Amino acid sequence: DILMTQSPSSLSASVGDRVTITCRASQSISSSLNWYQQKPGKAPNLLIYAAASLQSGVPSRFSGSGFGTDFTLTISSLQPEDFATYYCQQSYSIPRTFGGGTKVEI
Amino acid sequence: QVQLQQSGPGLVKPSQTLSLTCAISGDSVSSNSATWNWIRQSPSRGLEWLGRTYSRSKWDSDYAVSVKSRISISPDTSKNQFSLQLISVTPEDTAVYYCARGAPAAFDYWGRGTLVTVSS
Numbered sequence: 001d002i003l004m005t006q007s008p009s010s011l012s013a014s015v016g017d018r019v020t021i022t023c024r025a026s027q028s029i030s031s032s033l034n035w036y037q038q039k040p041g042k043a044p045n046l047l048i049y050a051a052a053s054l055q056s057g058v059p060s061r062f063s064g065s066g067f068g069t070d071f072t073l074t075i076s077s078l079q080p081e082d083f084a085t086y087y088c089q090q091s092y093s094i095p096r097t098f099g100g101g102t103k104v105e106i
Numbered sequence: 107q108v109q110l111q112q113s114g115p116g117l118v119k120p121s122q123t124l125s126l127t128c129a130i131s132g133d134s135v136s137s138n139s140a141t142w143n144w145i146r147q148s149p150s151r152g153l154e155w156l157g158r159t160y161s162r163s164k165w166d167s168d169y170a171v172s173v174k175s176r177i178s179i180s181p182d183t184s185k186n187q188f189s190l191q192l193i194s195v196t197p198e199d200t201a202v203y204y205c206a207r208g209a210p211a212a213f214d215y216w217g218r219g220t221l222v223t224v225s226s
Binding site for chain 2: 001032034036042043044045046049050055087089091094095096097098100101
């Protein structure tokens with residue numbers, strides 16, 4: 001199985017901050033990397049697919065980059081509704097695997 | 107707009123079978139471009155993909171090794187839904203269970219989740 005490792009596991013930030021979350025795969029996954037946002041009591045919501053493609057309806061302050069084993073999710077200017085937990089997920093091979101999450105707190 | 111409506115019991119006794127159903131609207135379980143997935147989430151295991159079913163030239167399924175001997179995911183084309191069965195459950199199977207559409211790689215639509223507790 002491909003192990004997905006996110007860092008940091010949590011971070012504190014303020015409204016307006018630029019936030020970067022990293023995800024590392026245990027082997028090369030090309031650009032087969034997706035990012036999700038999850039709020040308490042809700043299902044995850046797809047933000048970025050194929051490493052850098054913005055899902056329809058997702059604000060443009062979210063962006064993704066990376067290839068191979070190292071990926072980043074960037075929030076250019078943190079908004080109050082962005083305080084949540086973020087997960088990466090590889091879609092390179094079966095089984096699909098997720099990172100452990102990054103909780104973005106005030 | 108795709109919607110996934112989950113149903114099934116929230117409490118299952120140890121050694122019994124966990125059964126959940128996911129009804130699809132706005133898409134077809136027989137779609138040649140989507141996959142239909144079950145994912146669970148618990149504090150101890152995080153987000154864990156369990157398996158999927160999909161139709162290409164024929165129906166197929168894939169399962170996580172951790173549950174492969176106990177799981178079945180099957181489509182019901184007459185009702186446009188798919189189901190999860192997990193046999194011989196233990197308290198370690200306690201989790202929130204989600205169904206999700208794979209489009210086909212990223213999970214773009216999710217059900218609301220069902221908390222399933224395994225307890226006598």
